[in-house]
Every structure is written in C-alpha cells, then in structure tokens.
C-alpha cells in the first residue's frame with residue numbers, strides 16, 4: 001500500500017451520506033454535525049440517540065438507493081452486510097466520492113483517524129490501518145496535551161472565569177484545566193481546590209484575593225481592577241473560583257467589569273458545591289418520586305433581615321429539597337423560620353462540611369436537630385433539607401467503597 005496523504009476536510013454546508021443507523025453511525029454523526037456537514041442518514045432503523053438527532057438530519061427511513069449519493073461529498077458506510085457495503089463503495093468509486101467503510105477499512109478509499117481535540121488544536125492519528133494502535137497513540141498525545149502548559153494557546157488580553165469545582169481537584173472541567181495550564185495570571189479565591197495551584201507553572205503570577213489589602217466592600221472593586229489591568233497588559237488572566245462562578249460567586253460583577261472596559265471575557269462553568277457536595281456525600285438533590293424540585297439559597301443574611309431577598313414563607317411550603325450555602329451562622333434562625341411557616345420539624349436533613357475533600361464530614365438528622373448538629377461545624381459547609389437526605393442511606397457505604 002502507498003503512503004497515506006493526510007488532509008482535513010472542511011465539511012461546513014457540504015452533504016455527507018451515512019448509511020446505517022447503528023453504533024458506528026451513532027459515534028460518527030455527532031462529529032460530522034459539529035463539522036457543519038449536512039448529514040443524510042439512510043437506514044430503516046436507527047438508535048435512540050440518532051432518533052434524538054433526527055431534526056438535524058435528513059433521515060431516509062429505508063435501505064440505501066443509488067440516488068442517495070446525489071450531491072454527496074463523502075460517504076460513511078456503517079452497515080453489517082458486506083455485500084451491500086461493497087456495492088455502495090463501488091458506486092462511490094464510480095462517482096469519485098470518497099468512501100469510509102466500517103466493515104473493511106482496506107477496501108475503503110478514506111479512513112477516519114483517532115482524534116483528540118484541545119481547544120483550537122485537533123490531532124488526528126493513523127497507525128497504518130491498526131485502529132487500536134492509533135487510539136493508544138492518540139490517548140498518549142491527549143494526556144500530554146492536557147497535562148502540559150499549552151504554549152500554543154493564545155489568549156493574551158483575555159479574562160477567563162473558571163469554576164474550579166467544590167474541592168476535589170479532579171472535579172474541574174477539562175476546559176477549565178486546559179485554560180488554567182495556559183494562564184499567565186491566576187486570581188484565586190479562598191475556596192479554590194488547593195491542589196490545582198500546585199500544577200501551575202512557576203512563572204505564573206498567583207494573586208490570592210483574600211490577601212488584597214482592602215476591606216470587604218472595596219475588595220470586589222480591587223479584584224475587578226486587577227483582572228482588567230492584567231488583561232490590558234496583554235496577559236491571559238484566569239479568575240479561578242470555587243464551585244461555579246455564577247453560584248454566589250460574584251462572577252456576574254466581574255464579567256460586567258471586563259465588558260465595561262472592553263476586555264474579552266469567557267466563562268467556564270464549574271461543578272457547584274450546591275449539587276456536587278451533597279452528591280459525593282450520597283445525597284442526590286432530586287430523586288424520582290421524592291423531590292421534583294430543589295432550591296439553592298444563600299443563608300448568609302438572616303431571614304428577618306430587611307435586606308433578605310428570600311421568600312421564606314414560600315420555601316417552607318415547598319416539599320422539595322433546600323440546599324443552603326453559607327448558612328451555618330444563621331442556621332438556628334433559618335430552622336426556626338422554616339418551622340414557623342410550616343415545614344415539618346421531622347424533615348430529614350444533613351450538613352456536609354468540606355465536601356469532596358479528604359476532610360469531608362457528613363452529619364445527618366432532622367430539620368429541628370440542625371442547630372445542634374451544626375455545633376462545632378466550620379465553613380465551608382452545605383446544609384440539605386429534604387427527604388433526599390436519607391434516600392440513599394442504605395447504599396451510602398457501597399458508594400464509599402466504589403469511590404475508594
């Protein structure tokens with residue numbers, strides 16, 4: 001066999017035919033769609049996933065006919081029947097259309113490589129017709145690209161608000177981690193997963209906002225100023241926050257500050273402690289037949305404080321899950337208010353302290369027991385009120401074992 005000639009196809013707006021609606025088609029079609037291809041799918045039956053994509057496809061619900069090749073630039077044959085595949089391949093050859101075959105790559109005129117994408121960089125690996133080897137090499141390259149600072153990333157003059165997740169450093173998103181590795185400046189909160197900082201390059205300027213020399217009120221202005229100034233100096237600034245930047249993270253103010261100063265800003269969501277912390281502790285915030293809603297609220301303002309924006313009466317009437325962040329100090333008042341407005345004092349409840357970290361503590365009881373449970377508990381902690389607190393009770397040991 002001669003050498004391969006690698007190319008990258010620009011499929012935007014071009015028609016691609018996929019024949020077959022099974023697992024191969026299910027894996028290939030999303031990538032074709034995200035490349036902008038107009039996908040014609042020909043198959044009498046398709047997987048549930050493909051059925052879900054049907055409104056983005058031209059699905060011909062029958063077996064292949066030669067007319068399906070009309071206006072087509074590329075064909076992916078993904079049928080089990082080698083005779084049918086052979087015939088489609090022959091017709092493609094006649095019409096000078098490249099044809100990828102899942103059944104027999106040696107008979108195909110085009111191959112799909114193993115691919116890994118890291119932001120704007122796409123690496124495609126072919127291993128002389130050995131797909132397992134291509135995948136193994138691809139995985140190694142992918143690992144290197146996600147572990148090492150990516151010198152090729154060009155984000156100078158930009159701010160990225162990145163959610164660092166609730167504590168476990170592995171709970172940052174892939175994109176968040178990649179951008180962090182490319183940062184020139186990292187502006188971090190007190191609650192960001194410490195181990196993420198360990199991975200920063202030595203030359204990265206690390207600014208701990210807890211140490212900025214300003215009082216509470218001025219601190220946010222100072223953070224905004226630092227973000228804008230560093231970006232204007234051409235740096236790539238990652239504003240690393242605990243959990244998700246927009247869940248009680250003041251991310252919105254920072255986005256506005258950047259926009260007001262014409263600094264491009266992007267947002268990378270994170271796993272919020274409101275969901276991730278109870279989840280890892282074996283408490284799902286919803287559960288079929290138990291809770292059809294969950295409400296996340298900040299408890300840092302007392303319920304009787306005139307500045308409180310929370311409708312406590314409405315909350316007490318709801319049956320679903322309440323997740324309270326920053327609620328330790330006001331917990332006795334919060335519990336008293338919920339009970340006074342009608343929430344059952346016997347409602348199962350839990351407190352999770354330092355969730356998703358090795359220091360995690362989970363305390364369980366009822367709504368009325370929360371103030372005594374909270375004695376000695378230090379922030380950060382999430383309070384969960386609702387039946388979901390005990391719904392996995394008999395299984396939590398098993399979950400712990402599985403994680404370990």
Ligand SMILES: C[S@@+](CC[C@H](N)C(=O)[O-])C[C@H]1O[C@@H](n2cnc3c(N)ncnc32)[C@H](O)[C@@H]1O
Pocket residue numbers: 166167191241242243244245246247248249271272273274277324325326327352353354355356357379380381382
């Ligand atoms: C200022 S809020 C920021 C929330 C964050 N943006 C998020 O999405 O998780 C801080 C509060 O989040 C909760 N929290 C954050 N990390 C936590 C953790 N690892 N365990 C328990 N609670 C946590 C606590 O209630 C803490 O007081």
